Amino acid sequence: MNLYQLFSFSTARYPDKLALVQDTRKWSYSRLSDEVDKVASSLHRLGLKQGDRVMVLLKNRIETVVVFWAVQKLGAIFAPINLRASTEEILYCVNDLETRFIIFEDASKHLILNQKFSERPLLIGLEDSLGDFSYGELVKKGTTNVEPFSEQDDDIAVILYTSGTSGKPKGVPRSHKNEYAATIAHIIHSHYHTFEKTLGIPSLSHTIGLRSLLAMTYLNGAYFPVQSFDTYHTLKLIVEEEISCLFLTPTMYHEIVNYPQANTFDFSSIHSIVYSGGPMPAKLISKCDELMNPDFFVNLYGSTEIFTLSINQDIRNKPGSCGKAGINGRLKLLKLNRLLESHFDWVTESGEVGVILVDISSPEAFKGYWNRPDATKKSINNGWYFTGDVGYLDKEGELQVVGRTDDMxxxxxxxxxxxxxxxxxxxxxxxxxxxxxxxxxxxxxxxxxxxxxxxxxxxxxxxxxxxxxxxxxxxxxxxxxxxxxxxxxxxxxxxxxxxxxxxxxxxxxxx
CATH class of the missing domain: 3.30.300.30 (ANL, C-terminal domain)
Structure with a gap:
């Protein structure tokens, strides 16, 4: 199944259900589908073809979601870029992607206007008079009769750039199968159900943000895009909109629970909270549990390359544990002294520290970096993905991550x-x-x-x-x-x- 099918099935199933909410705008799946069709038809008329890369420099907003689904309908590739990237990084990504279209807004115009591109993309501004065309023109001149392309499972749907701490960003191609499998796994691991409501705080340029959007769509849930994280605004949304689940980073949870009046807000609508993107200290786990009292408190240890590495479905029982491999995967630990040798020598003893490797045959796993065979060769070997993380298995066989090889x-x-x-x-x-x-x-x-x-x-x-x-x-x-x-x-x-x-x-x- 490709991602546009996922969206179209949900729209056909519950056309009148709430899909998107941003401020006073509340869109049903039917309303969203109409706008997706219009934007897709205009992009197609402007020359967007199957396999073309569309760079997206937008905050989380309804228009970003529309562009995502319109790009999927045309069989093109959605390439969202972090708005905090430098102009140098943006230019690198434009050339790396051989970008055909850039869709941007006022907040990101400084990153692309007046740039010298190797081959100039078509520029589409969210606001009028920003680019060659505006988003409003796409909607106004669009129609609702554009036919979807028939992408295959292994076709690329998304390219996400890793937010590495050094060096140039690496593009991670994610196929329709990768994204679909990761979404199903996330729904199961997080104990989600139909008609969930979640906050879209992490950007769609991060795998956490994209996973929340896709999970809500699969379940005919409501996605509330948030343009910038503000603690008070987040707390108000949780209460006023009766948000049922959250998928955030530990830093975001830290800000929420340490807000001075956090304990005056009602969190009773939340049944599941999930975190990823780093470890969560035991005292932060305790604060989250005390404040929100969720039925499920999940630690997802993952990566952009392979969404689920391992999962602890209730971190309260064992703070710090990353649990065991997710439903789509398998992981092993390689002995540290075997890193540069031709054959693998696996860690077999409980407590022995090793490098964490993940089976690349997982349907959630990418196949290699975009235009970076050197990085691919370094990261994938004999069917295993080298995470670069170091950890050990405790007596219960659960993973404990202790750091990265380059942080040792x-x-x-x-x-x-x-x-x-x-x-x-x-x-x-x-x-x-x-x-x-x-x-x-x-x-x-x-x-x-x-x-x-x-x-x-x-x-x-x-x-x-x-x-x-x-x-x-x-x-x-x-x-x-x-x-x-x-x-x-x-x-x-x-x-x-x-x-x-x-x-x-x-x-x-x-x-």
Whole structure:
């Protein structure tokens, strides 16, 4: 099944059900389908063909959803780009995609106007007079009789660019089968049901955002696109619209539960909350549970390349655990000393740390990076995808992620993983956020440095060091040797921590 079929089936099934809500606009599936047809017919008239790439530089809004489905109807490829990308990154992606169309808005015009493209795409502005054509013109001049293309399962539906912490972004082609399989898995893992309501806060340029839209469409649910995350606005929407499920990053949940009047809002409509994009500290899990009291609290460990790596369907039972492989997959751990050898030597002992590999035959898995055979060769080997993450299986066979291979700290010949230390320090009542990195040291090779965010001016390195000494989870050689208090932790737009910036001294220290 291709994605447009998913949409058309849902529209035929419940045409009058609520599909999209943004401010005062409330669209049914039938209303949405009419606008999709009009935009698709106009794009087709302008020359958009099957397989063409459409770069989308829009915030989460109704028009973004319309463009997504219109592109799918024509068999073209939806390529959403993060609006926080630099003009240099945008230009790279335009050329990498050989983009035929760019659809943008006033907030993103600075990224593309007056750029020198290798081959200039057709520019379509959301507002009038921004590009060669406006979105309004597409709707006004469109018709509702354009025939859908018959894409195959393995045809590319979407290209998402990874928000890496260094180097050029990599395009991840996602086929119709990939997206369909990932959506079904997400619905099952998250315990969703028909007519759900969710907030579309994560951008459609991130796999979390796209998954929420597709899951709601499959279930004839309502999707509430949110242009920018604001904690108070989010809390109001949850109450006023009786939102039933959430799929957000840990950073977003942190902002919600720490809002000063959060406990005055009614969360009784929510039955399922899911997070991905990074670990969630135990005390944040506890706060979310206390405030929202969901029936299901799911930790989804995943990636852009393969949506579901593993799933813990109730994180409250074992904070920190990533659970077991999802319904479409299989994962194994490769011994660290076998990384560069031709055959695999798997970790077999409980507790032994290894590199996390995922079976590439999963229907959720991509087949390789866009125009990057070098990166593909590095990431896929003998039918396995190298996540770059490091972890171990506990006694119950559940996955515990301890860090990334490139974040590993080697001090006095010992391998140390940042998350092992972060899990301890975040339990200190005065620590709001913590990130651990390796700092070069002439004597030890590297030493453990902890960057701390706190509101308590009285907190000292000595107090934190004593706290670590008293915690039996942390051997002495893993204790931080340096504590730096900072105003905030640098993150990218997906909420991923930019450890490299901390290592490079790009932070504001609190003296």
């Amino acid at each position: 700290i080697i001090s006095c010949g010992e391998n140390i993983y940042p998350q092992e230390i972060e899990k301890v320090l975040i339990d200190h009542p005065s620590v709001k956020e913590v990130v651990v990195v390796g700092e070069d040291d002439e004597r030890y090779g590297q030493i453990v440095t902890a960057f701390i965010v706190t509101d308590e001016q009285e907190l000292t390195p000595q107090m934190l060091d004593y706290f670590c000494k008293m915690d039996e989870r942390l051997p002495n050689y893993k204790r931080p040797r340096n504590y730096i208090f900072v105003k905030n932790i640098p993150k990218n737009s997906a909420g991923k921590i930019l450890r490299r910036e901390l290592r490079d001294g790009k932070y504001e220290e609190v003296l």
